[in-house]
Amino acid sequence: MLKPFETSTLSGKVWKDSVLAEALGSVDEANAFIGFAKVFSKKEEVKLALKELQLILFRICAIIAGNKSLDNELEKVLSMIKDFEEKVEIPKCFLILENDEGTSALSIARAVIRRAERRAVSLYRNGLVNEKVVEILNKIGYLLYLLILYEGDRFEEVKF
Template identity: 35%
Template sequence: MGVYTKTGDNGTTGLFTGERVDKDSIRVEAYGSVDEANSFLGLARAFAKKEEVIEQIHSIQKISMLLMAELASKSSKEYITRKHIDDIESIIDNFEKKLPPLTAFITPGDTSAGAALDIARTTIRKAERRVLTLHHHEAVSKYVTIYLNRLSDLCFVLMRYEEL
């Protein structure tokens, strides 16, 4: 099978569940923003020096694929669950224990990985906004927006840890 299918030449794309929608639909914007963030996470992973950060980024990239599958579906199947949120909160807590208290605003960019993690963080915030817009028009699991919110927090913590 080739890379190009020509099925999107008319400005539509296929969802995970088979329906075709406009490429500029709110749903496509939502999962496209998660895809964009996942690419920045990959960049951060490529630059990261600390094995704990590398492993954690890789783990959340895999979950991001589930998140995109859920957003690219018009079904009621929830790929992101309360357990994902609980897990990410635990990971944040564990990394925060290793960090000094935050006493000032941080300017990202001390390391390439830290800068990429901060771009991922802001892109995830954008994805969260796109998902909220989608939620105004179609059903979206509450766990998706909560997960995105925590994921951006995790990127911030990972950035601080990587730049420590």
């Protein structure tokens, strides 16, 4: 039986504050926010991309937990990036990206995936995951940025 300060992973029990539990929790939170963003998205292409990202993140959790090996997750994300890069204009300035429910939810998902990426870096530095896990999370963060640009129709430019 698990103690209140332990959690169960596919590879066994770990402390809830371990680097492994933190990484798994961050990926899980990112996945939840991606699902939240999917509900608010107005564009079917964005919804489909977000569902695919959710499936990839479930697999990433299994990889982090030590029960699966990498497949073609990176290639899938890179393919989606290429697709959406062709559909948006990349701004040359800072923008306030949150202007409705969809773009706001995507922005939160992006922030949480970036935290998950930082946690994955800790795993990598401790020899617990392949660097491709970090790269996949990094690319998902960029893809979420592209999805925000595609989902939104007007953004406020930040002037310094």
